[in-house]
Amino acid sequence: MPENTVPATSTPAATSTSAAPAAEAVPHRSLRLGVAGPVGTGKSSLIATICRSLADRLRIGVITNDIYTDEDARFLRSAGVLDPDRIRAVETGACPHTAIRDDVTTNLLAVEDLEADFSPLDLVLVESGGDNLTATFSPALVDAQIFVLDVAGGGDVARKGGPGIGRADLLVVNKIDIAPYVEVDVDRMVADAVAARGGAPVLALSKNVQPTVAALREWVLALMERHSSGVHTPVDPGPMAPHFHADGEGGGYVHSHGEDETHGRDGAHRENGSHRKDEAQGRDEAHRREGARGQDETPEGPAH
């Protein structure tokens, strides 16, 4: 960003809050992982599970977006899975959607402050204020996101789709331990979800079922690995809704964007080359902007 190339003038603004000493170390840029999903599906519990199972491997921070209280932050602090100072609550002014998508400012500043205060952090988890099926994170805020459904919401929710279900980096079908009590067939729900996601990962989880917790841990570690080796590309699940492609013979299929690889191999899309190209450029463009945005006051390495 240009501000970093302009030589600093001699006198930095001299108030306690506005000084930006040139010598200040650049905080380590963590992997920022969003957790979204409807109210009560187990987002906070999932974050606690991640903290608990990865405390030995990763330096973690947490931002919660509470709608009316700081209950989520307090729940996590009291869970004893992380130093309470590393868990911060952000108010969203009754707009949990806005705070993770249209205007991520408050969350982004909170993430950066956490990274600066506890540098180096490997992973910052951002819990969205439990909202509805359509709320997803902007890549301006997070590098990857988990969308959490639970069996108690009904077995057919996964099939109904939506941006988070369709295109989050991971879809979690949570609380599978209580599936028998709510008459949900977990295998069926997971199969529906896999179909809705064009094969992208789906994890059946319960905090009370150890192998599923281990699988979550492995997924996070694999993501960290892809992120730090530079091969992970943040995807925005939001703007492009699943859409229909005619096959010229009166048929066709619905598909979702988000998985580049699937795309490149996709016959129908190769025919429609310009569409694909525009989209790829759009992504690159968005990327560059995000990179610039990641640099608030201090020069950082490439965001991705």
Add this chain to the structure above:
Amino acid sequence: MGTPSGAGIAARIVTLLLADARLPTGAHAFSSSLEPALLDGLRPGEIPAYIRSRLLTVGTVEAAAALVVARDPDAGTVAEVSTALEARTPAESQRAASTLLGRGLIRLARSLAPAAAQLGPGVAGRSPHRAVAMGLIASVWGIPEAELVTAMCYDDAQTVAAAALKLEPGDPFAATGWVLGIAGTVDAVLAEALPVTGPASIPAPSSPMIDQWAQAHAARDRRLFSA
């Protein structure tokens, strides 16, 4: 005023953007202390009076500070105005809200072409007060003084009105009327703010109830708005 073109239109668009609640600067989480005021017993019927009181106190200080910065947008003025603002903002929580919003504003402005080079940390610092950020932005785009002050007053009134609709049952049309109703008050703010000649002459009215409400809110654990 003649029909603007080129830079004049850009200045007008920036003014409209600054007054737009959709501007991505984090302001949607703020109620201009209306939430704590209502919790402490302010009656909904008193909200228009609350809006006026804010404009004549906090609003006037912010407007004058922004103008001083806009006229002389260098690091020295920014430092002096920041000190003057802090001296006039006794509630720590209000100073914190102001620098958080200013940080969001300056960060956004820096991402936009003409401002990037002019608003480096050497001038604006990391987290300038909101009024300082407004003044710096006004200087970059050449926003006329009366328009800047009007936009700032509008923004504060609209913040209260929009928060009111989330905090109390009420008619959105009535809330729109409250905002339009500030015209006379904005005249009074302009009369105070325009003649200000430097950091030392920024007015120093007090608003102890607002200070008290803001402080109480910072310690509250059930709240919809950050401040």
